[in-house]
Amino acid sequence: MADATHHGRCQICGRRLGLSVMALIRAHYFRAMPCSGAGNPPIEKDDRFLEASIAQVDAERSACAAEIQQLRRARANWIDPRIAERVDELDAALSRLRRRLQHNRSWPLRFERQMRTQGWGTPPPPYLLAQLGASA
Numbered sequence: 112m113a114d115a116t117h118h119g120r121c122q123i124c125g126r127r128l129g130l131s132v133m134a135l136i137r138a139h140y141f142r143a144m145p146c147s148g149a150g151n152p153p154i155e156k157d158d159r160f161l162e163a164s165i166a167q168v169d170a171e172r173s174a175c176a177a178e179i180q181q182l183r184r185a186r187a188n189w190i191d192p193r194i195a196e197r198v199d200e201l202d203a204a205l206s207r208l209r210r211r212l213q214h215n216r217s218w219p220l221r222f223e224r225q226m227r228t229q230g231w232g233t234p235p236p237p238y239l240l241a242q243l244g245a246s247a
């Protein structure tokens with residue numbers, strides 16, 4: 112059913128796209144910006160880029176928040192509002208990416224429910240089962 116060799120979902124935005132010859136996600140846009148998921152394997156194959164992105168966004172968010180803290184402590188006369196806006200943006204991106212990861216981790220449960228209620232579904236990929244099996 113899911114043609115994982117020619118199509119796949121982007122790890123970052125979740126869009127279903129055709130894959131390149133190298134079986135990687137093609138360049139595409141997400142919220143009017145080039146999506147960073149391009150050039151990575153689809154979520155049917157791997158979710159390491161999603162995890163790495165979460166860590167990276169989290170680190171940038173902490174850095175921005177720390178900068179605001181430091182400026183406040185130094186009683187700076189002016190704190191660039193763009194830093195606070197950036198923290199908000201990163202918060203939104205972080206919760207979106209974490210939801211995506213959580214959604215991916217619940218794939219085996221969804222599959223089991225789909226099989227029980229409708230008799231068909233998309234089986235979770237082996238890498239995910241291995242990963243969940245190792246952590247459980």
Ligand SMILES: [Zn+2]
Nearest residue numbers: 121124146148
């Ligand atoms: Zn994408």
